[in-house]
Amino acid sequence: MEVFFLYGFFQRAFLAGVFIAIACALLGIFLILRRDAMIGHGLAHVTFAGVALGLYLNVMPLAVALFVAVVASWIIMKLKVKAGLHGDTAIAIFSSVGFALGILLVTLSQSFNVDLFSYLFGEILAIETSEVVFSIVLAFVVVLLVVVNYHKFMYMTFDRESAKASGIKVDRLDGLLTVLTAVTVVLGMKVVGILLVSALVVIPAAAGLQVASNFKQAIVLSTFISITSIVIGLVLAFLLDLPASGSIVLLSFLAFGILFVFRRSRR
Template identity: 40%
Template sequence: MDILTAEFFQRALIGGALIAITAPLMGLFLVLRRLAMIGDTLAHVSIAGVALGFLINVYPVAVGLLFAIVASFAIELLRRTYRTYAELSIAIIMSGGIALASLFFTMGKGFNMSVSSYLFGSIYTLNYTDLWVIAVVTVIVLATVTLHKKELFLLTFDEDAAAVSGLPVKYFNIMLSILTALVISASIKIVGALLVSALLTIPAACGLTLARSFKQAVALVVIIGELAVLAGLWIAGESNAAPGGTIVLLLIAILIASIVAKQLRRA
């Protein structure tokens, strides 16, 4: 049977294609603001929420999303508290997320195998509820970024200038954190919490390597994300390999090719 005709694979392609739009897009903003590690942090916190969801028998992605949103507010609060050491907020919240996850793991040993699918990704098990969640997140992210593209551009490149110009910096910082939390929570079942930061940062690294303007970078990160996810899924499906790992390795290969292409262009 051709794998492309299998219903589970078609659901995987749809979910992957949607996340390949939003994750690289949000990753670009994070990388430009030097907050690339926030992806790992929120992913670990989301896993704690997923584990709690299994423990109390509530839709795990919803609980993971709630945890990620709360963590995004906490990160922003700590960033304002420790302005000189902003990265400290990420380390603190990540530590808390790992601690909670380990606690919930020990409380519910019977569901550890289910939670592990969120650690390493399980895109082939996406159901229609998962697809609806991913679709809603995609619409929210794209609508918000489109509506506030000028403000986000100014905030990303010069937060102090944005504040001086009267832009509500606190509001937009929280908004970006919440959007990132939404994307990460929707992504962890696709590539897994341990690999989700790759989907956020590597397309951004490729785009920034090749692009000559911010608009070009936005377009490139989405194109690269789509190429890696869809091609990675097809390769994994045909070779019976792990889809999350295949996608990330393909992203790394594209990054290497991007760096080589830039060097050749300079030469």
């Protein structure tokens, strides 16, 4: 195992990956239980527009994507509450419009190239030091904010009305959760790419939820599955020359599959 860590790029990928894995798993649990699992998918598509804009303007695509995703997440949330649209209509619309915009901008900037592909399919093993620092700091902030608001998020997810009646500012926390999701999606994009990032948010959390009998267990189990999928995925990608993104997502799906079968067989 030590041999991997002799390689700087592997160390970087490993470090950033673990932090992002934790952020994804934590948020994933809340999103699934709030029946908001698709928001990751929608925001990923919007993120594509952000990346395309960055490529078009020739400024840091990661930073532009972050900005665009956060703004979009805010609008989606407001639309959901105020526009009287059913369920995830706002997400469905934003997701396709984001992608359409992205395609347009990419074509205009003539950047249908390797660079774009790395955003679409992820390229964690090629992550640069500056991006590692950026990712770790942001992932750390996400995790910290979720931990600080853990009980409030749990309360409002479980029983929104009682949470509100107990004085919790649920609307403000909705906003926070949405923005944190946007940040996490952009970070996850570096690991597995735009096309697979929603899997990183949803699958480990869904796997943990299969067998958890309490909330703490769900959090611990999902985080463990998320980290393990990323670490093993990276090692496999490195050893067998496989794409890291595909390996990571398939591994987390394997964990989900095993736990799903386990839960069904326990009945």
